[in-house]
Amino acid sequence: MVGGKLLNNARMAELHAREAPDRVRELEAWGAVFDRTRDGRILQRPFGGHSHPRLAHVGDRTGLEMIRTLQDRAVAAGVDVFMECTITRLITGADGVVGAFGYWRTTGGPVVFPAKTVVLATGGIGKAYTVTSNSWEYSGDGHALAYSVGADLIDMEFVQFHPTGMVWPPGVRGLLVTEAVRGEGGILRNKDGERFMSRYLPEDRRGEYASTDEEAARWVTAQSEGRVTDARRPPELSTRDNVSRAIYTEVREGRGSPHGGVFLDISYLPPEHVRRKLPSMYDQFKELADVDITTGPMEVGPTTHYVMGGVRVDAETGASTVPGLYAAGEVAGGMHGANRLGGNSLSDLLVFGQRTGAAAAAAATSVAGWKKAPYLDPVQVRDAGRELSAPLEQGSGEDPYALQRDLQDVMQRLVGIFRVEADLQEATSELSRLKARWPAVGVRGGRTFNPGWNLVFELRNLLVVSEAITRSALQRTESRGAHSRIDHPETDQAGWGGRNSVVRRRPDGSMEVTTTALPEMSDELRLLLGGAH
Amino acid sequence: MIETRPPAEVPARAEALPGAAIDEARASSVAKLRVFRGEPGTPSRYDEFDVPVEEGMVVLDALHWIQGNGAPDLAVRWNCKAAKCGSCGAEVNGRPSLTCKTRLSDFDLDEPITVEPMRTFPLVRDLVTDVSWNYEVNRSIEPFSPPADVPQSDWRWQQEDIERVQEFRKCIECFLCQDVCHVLRNHETERPFMGPRFLVRAAGLEMHPIDQADRRPYLKDVGGVGYCNITKCCTEVCPEHIKITDNAIIPLKERVADEFYDPIQWAWRKLRGRSDSAPDRRSLPVLQAGRQAEPSIEPTPERLARAVGEDSPVAEPMHAAAPTTSTPAAEPTPAAERTDAGKVAKAARATAGPRAKRARRRPDTGDETPSEG
Numbered sequence: 020m021v022g023g024k025l026l027n028n029a030r031m032a033e034l035h036a037r038e039a040p041d042r043v044r045e046l047e048a049w050g051a052v053f054d055r056t057r058d059g060r061i062l063q064r065p066f067g068g069h070s071h072p073r074l075a076h077v078g079d080r081t082g083l084e085m086i087r088t089l090q091d092r093a094v095a096a097g098v099d100v101f102m103e104c105t106i107t108r109l110i111t112g113a114d115g116v117v118g119a120f121g122y123w124r125t126t127g128g129p130v131v132f133p134a135k136t137v138v139l140a141t142g143g144i145g146k147a148y149t150v151t152s153n154s155w156e157y158s159g160d161g162h163a164l165a166y167s168v169g170a171d172l173i174d175m176e177f178v179q180f181h182p183t184g185m186v187w188p189p190g191v192r193g194l195l196v197t198e199a200v201r202g203e204g205g206i207l208r209n210k211d212g213e214r215f216m217s218r219y220l221p222e223d224r225r226g227e228y229a230s231t232d233e234e235a236a237r238w239v240t241a242q243s244e245g246r247v248t249d250a251r252r253p254p255e256l257s258t259r260d261n262v263s264r265a266i267y268t269e270v271r272e273g274r275g276s277p278h279g280g281v282f283l284d285i286s287y288l289p290p291e292h293v294r295r296k297l298p299s300m301y302d303q304f305k306e307l308a309d310v311d312i313t314t315g316p317m318e319v320g321p322t323t324h325y326v327m328g329g330v331r332v333d334a335e336t337g338a339s340t341v342p343g344l345y346a347a348g349e350v351a352g353g354m355h356g357a358n359r360l361g362g363n364s365l366s367d368l369l370v371f372g373q374r375t376g377a378a379a380a381a382a383a384t385s386v387a388g389w390k391k392a393p394y395l396d397p398v399q400v401r402d403a404g405r406e407l408s409a410p411l412e413q414g415s416g417e418d419p420y421a422l423q424r425d426l427q428d429v430m431q432r433l434v435g436i437f438r439v440e441a442d443l444q445e446a447t448s449e450l451s452r453l454k455a456r457w458p459a460v461g462v463r464g465g466r467t468f469n470p471g472w473n474l475v476f477e478l479r480n481l482l483v484v485s486e487a488i489t490r491s492a493l494q495r496t497e498s499r500g501a502h503s504r505i506d507h508p509e510t511d512q513a514g515w516g517g518r519n520s521v522v523r524r525r526p527d528g529s530m531e532v533t534t535t536a537l538p539e540m541s542d543e544l545r546l547l548l549g550g551a552h
Numbered sequence: 553m554i555e556t557r558p559p560a561e562v563p564a565r566a567e568a569l570p571g572a573a574i575d576e577a578r579a580s581s582v583a584k585l586r587v588f589r590g591e592p593g594t595p596s597r598y599d600e601f602d603v604p605v606e607e608g609m610v611v612l613d614a615l616h617w618i619q620g621n622g623a624p625d626l627a628v629r630w631n632c633k634a635a636k637c638g639s640c641g642a643e644v645n646g647r648p649s650l651t652c653k654t655r656l657s658d659f660d661l662d663e664p665i666t667v668e669p670m671r672t673f674p675l676v677r678d679l680v681t682d683v684s685w686n687y688e689v690n691r692s693i694e695p696f697s698p699p700a701d702v703p704q705s706d707w708r709w710q711q712e713d714i715e716r717v718q719e720f721r722k723c724i725e726c727f728l729c730q731d732v733c734h735v736l737r738n739h740e741t742e743r744p745f746m747g748p749r750f751l752v753r754a755a756g757l758e759m760h761p762i763d764q765a766d767r768r769p770y771l772k773d774v775g776g777v778g779y780c781n782i783t784k785c786c787t788e789v790c791p792e793h794i795k796i797t798d799n800a801i802i803p804l805k806e807r808v809a810d811e812f813y814d815p816i817q818w819a820w821r822k823l824r825g826r827s828d829s830a831p832d833r834r835s836l837p838v839l840q841a842g843r844q845a846e847p848s849i850e851p852t853p854e855r856l857a858r859a860v861g862e863d864s865p866v867a868e869p870m871h872a873a874a875p876t877t878s879t880p881a882a883e884p885t886p887a888a889e890r891t892d893a894g895k896v897a898k899a900a901r902a903t904a905g906p907r908a909k910r911a912r913r914r915p916d917t918g919d920e921t922p923s924e925g
C-alpha cells in the first residue's frame with residue numbers, strides 16, 4: 020500500500036499478501052525449482068521498497084520458471100491451448116459478453132469462441148512507447164477490448180518506467196536490466212562516480228536505507244546468504260518511480276553516462292557469484308553490448324515497463340463492470356495503485372489468476388443449460404470480419420509501421436516520466452490526428468502470417484490506451500507514484516488521495532474520463548497502515 | 553507527504569530521453585540481407601535488401617528495418633528481442649540461430665547474409681515455421697511426480713542438488729537444437745525420436761531431487777534416446793549454453809543402459825511391475841516434412857455468422873482457413889538452393905569429445921532404483 024502511494028485497492032493488496040505463499044507452494048508442487056537456503060528451503064530476496072525479503076526466485080529467470088511450470092501443468096491437465104490466435108473483438112448479448120472473435124496468425128482465418136465468460140489476461144501496453152522493456156504483444160489489446168464493450172478502466176495515468184533498461188547499443192535500448200541486479204547489490208553511479216541515490220530518497224523513508232556504503236555492503240552479504248541482519252538496505256532499492264526520476268534527473272542535468280544513462284555496477288562482487296545469480300544479465304550484456312558485468316559497470320536508463328492501470332475488477336472474483344467479462348494480471352487495475360513494487364506482478368498473476376479463473380468457471384457453469392453455446396449476434400460477427408478484411412482490401416494506403424512510429428514518438432516525447440499540461444494537451448490533439456489516419460491504413464500481401472496486417476489491429480488498441488493514459492494524466496493534477504506532473508509536483512492527499520481515475524466509452528464512442536472514490540479499506544489494514552496516510 | 557522530485561529547474565515542457573529507432577544518419581555501413589520468402593504451394597524466392605548498419609545491430613533489427621521499409625508483410629516470429637522467449641529462431645548463413653542475438657558485426661558485410669526458416673519444421677511463410685509437433689512430444693512425457701507420502705512442508709534439498717536441474721530448466725524452447733539434430737532434420741520418421749529439447753526436459757524431471765517417476769522405459773522405447781549418436785550439434789547451437797549432450801543425454805543413456813542391460817535391474821523392474829501405460833505416452837507424433845492442408849471453408853462473414861447462429865451453436869472453436877490458403881498446400885519450398893546447416897553438424901561431429909563422466913546419482917528419497925543406490 021505504501022509503495023502504491025495508497026491508491027491500491029486495499030482488498031486486493033490484502034488477498035495478494037495472504038494468498039501468494041500458497042500459490043508459490045503450489046508451483047513447487049507442480050515442479051518449479053526455486054533457489055534454496057542453506058537449510059534446504061526456498062530462498063527469498065527483496066526488491067525495491069520491500070521491508071522483508073519475500074521473493075521466491077530462480078536466479079534472474081523467475082518468470083521463465085513460472086511459465087514452464089504452468090505450461091507443464093496445463094499439458095498434464097489436458098488444457099486446450101490455442102496458439103497464435105489473436106482476439107480482435109468481444110461479442111456481446113443482452114447479458115453482457117458472450118464470446119470473442121479473432122484470427123489465427125498462421126493462416127489469417129477468422130475464428131469465433133462462444134463463451135459464457137471471458138477472462139482477459141493480455142498483459143500490458145508498452146508498445147505505445149519507443150523505449151520499452153515489453154514485447155511486441157504489449158499492445159493493450161485487453162484494455163481496449165474491455166473498453167470497447169463499455170467496461171471501466173481505472174488508473175490509466177500510472178505507467179511504470181523501470182529505472183534500469185539498457186541504453187546501448189541502439190537496437191537494444193529499453194531492454195530490461197532486472198531489478199535483481201540491485202537486489203543482489205548493484206550500485207548506481209553518475210559519470211562523476213557519485214553514488215547518487217541517497218540524494219533522492221524521500222525524507223520520510225530515509226531511515227529505512229543504509230546511511231553508509233559499509234552498511235549497504237553488510238546488507239548485501241547477509242541477504243545473499245539468506246541471513247537476517249540489522250543493516251539497512253542500499254538506497255538503490257528505493258521504489259521504481261523514485262529511482263527512475265533520479266536517473267532521468269541525473270542525465271538531464273548533465274551527469275549521465277556516454278550514451279545517456281547512468282552506471283550500474285555489480286562487478287565488485289565475486290565473478291562466479293554474479294554469474295550464478297544473474298546468468299541472463301551476464302549473457303545479455305556480454306552478447307548484445309560487449310560488456311562483461313563481472314568486470315565493469317552497465318549503462319542503464321529508464322524504460323517503459325508496466326501499466327498499473329487496467330480493467331476495473333472486483334477484488335474477490337476479477338469480474339469487470341460488464342457481466343461475463345473478467346480480467347486478471349497486468350490488464351487488470353487496482354492491485355498496484357500508483358506504483359508497482361518489483362516482484363509483485365508475478366505473485367499478482369498467481370493469486371488473481373487462480374481467483375479469477377475459478378470465479379469465471381463457476382459463473383459459466385452456474386446457469387441452467389450451460390453446456391449449450393451462447394447465441395452470437397451475426398451482425399457483430401459480420402462486422403468483426405469486415406474490420407479484419409478492410410486493410411487488405413484497401414491494399415495501399417497509410418503504412419501501419421509509419422503510424423506505429425508516429426504514435427510511439429508522441430507517447431515517448433509527451434507522456435513520459437515527467438508530464439506537464441502543455442505536453443499532455445499537445446499529445447491529445449496529436450492522438451486524435453493519428454486516430455483519424457487509422458481507417459486509411461492499408462497493407463500488402465495476404466493473410467498468412469502477415470505482421471503488417473496484424474499490426475493494424477494492435478494500432479487500433481494502442482490508440483485507445485494511449486488516449487486513456489493521456490487524458491487520465493491530464494486529469495490528475497498532482498504527482499503520485501509513477502505519475503509526476505512538473506506543474507503539480509506535490510502529492511495532494513486531500514484532493515486526490517482517495518480517488519481513482521476512471522475511463523469509459525460513452526455510447527457515442529467518445530471517451531469519458533472521471534474519478535471514483537477508492538474502495539473502502541478494512542479496519543485491520545487501516546490500523547496496520549497507521550501513520551502512513 | 554510523499555515526495556516526488558522534479559528536475560532542478562521546472563521547465564514548461566518535459567524533455568524525453570533519446571529513443572531507440574535505427575538512425576540512418578548514424579549508420580556506418582550497409583549489410584545485404586538475402587531473405588527466404590514463400591509459403592507452401594507458391595514458388596519460393598530470396599529477396600535482397602540493403603540495410604543500414606548501426607553499432608550493435610542484430611539480424612532481427614535488420615529484419616524489422618526491412619518490414620518498416622518496403623516489405624511490411626515479411627513473416628518473422630519474434631517476441632521479446634532479448635533472447636528470453638525463443639521465438640525468433642532461423643538459419644543465418646545456414647546456422648540455426650536466434651536472430652535477436654546474432655550480431656551483424658559477426659559477419660563479413662561484403663558478402664550477403666542469408667536468412668532462412670528452420671528447415672526441420674514445416675514452413676508457414678517466409679521465416680516462420682510450424683513448431684507445434686514439439687508441443688505434442690512434450691505431452692507424451694510423464695509429468696513431475698513428487699512422493700505422495702512426504703508432506704510438502706518437509707521437502708528439503710540443497711542448492712547443489714538442483715544446479716543441474718536448473719541448468720536444464722533454463723531452456724527457452726527455441727527448438728534450435730531440434731532443428732539442427734540430424735535425426736529430426738533428415739525426417740527419419742521411421743525412427744521415433746523426441747529430440748534434444750525433450751531429452752533435456754526428461755532429464756530435468758529424472759534428476760529432480762524428489763521426483764518418483766521412472767521414465768526409462770519411455771525414454772528407450774518411445775523417446776528413442778538410443779538414436780542420438782552424440783554429435784553435440786545441439787549443444788553447439790543452444791543459446792542458453794545448456795550442455796545438452798554431456799549433462800542431459802549421456803546420463804540418460806547411461807540410466808537407460810543400467811536399467812535394461814543390468815539383469816538385477818531388470819528383475820527388480822519385473823518385480824515392481826512398473827510400466828508406463830498412459831495411453832498418449834506410447835508413441836510419438838509424426839513430424840511432418842511439409843505443411844498439412846487446412847480445411848477449405850470459405851470464411852465469408854455470412855457463413856461465419858450462420859455457423860454460429862442459433863440453430864447451429866459452435867461448441868468448439870472453429871478454425872477456418874483464409875481464402876489465400878484454402879487450396880491444399882503442396883510440398884513446401886525448401887530445396888536445393890537452401891544452404892546446409894549440416895555443415896554445423898559435421899564440424900561438431902569431428903570435435904565430439906570423449907563421453908562424459910557418469911551422472912551424479914540422484915539423492916535417495918525413496919527412489920526404488922537399486923543399482924543407482
Ligand SMILES: Cc1cc2nc3c(=O)[nH]c(=O)nc-3n(C[C@H](O)[C@H](O)[C@H](O)COP(=O)(O)OP(=O)(O)OC[C@H]3O[C@@H](n4cnc5c(N)ncnc54)[C@H](O)[C@@H]3O)c2cc1C
Nearest residue numbers: 105106140141142152153156160195348349362363364365
Ligand atoms: C522484461 C520483463 C521482466 C519482468 N520481470 C518481472 C519480475 O522479475 N517480477 C515481476 O513480478 N514482474 C516482472 N515483470 C512484469 C511481469 O512479467 C508482467 O507484468 C506479467 O508477465 C504479465 O502477465 P500477464 O499474464 O498479465 O500477461 P502476459 O504474461 O504478458 O500474457 C499476455 C498474453 O496475452 C496474449 N495476448 C495479448 N493480446 C491478445 C489478443 N488480442 N488475443 C489473444 N491473445 C492475446 C499475449 O500473446 C500473451 O501471451 C517483467 C516484465 C518484463 C517485460
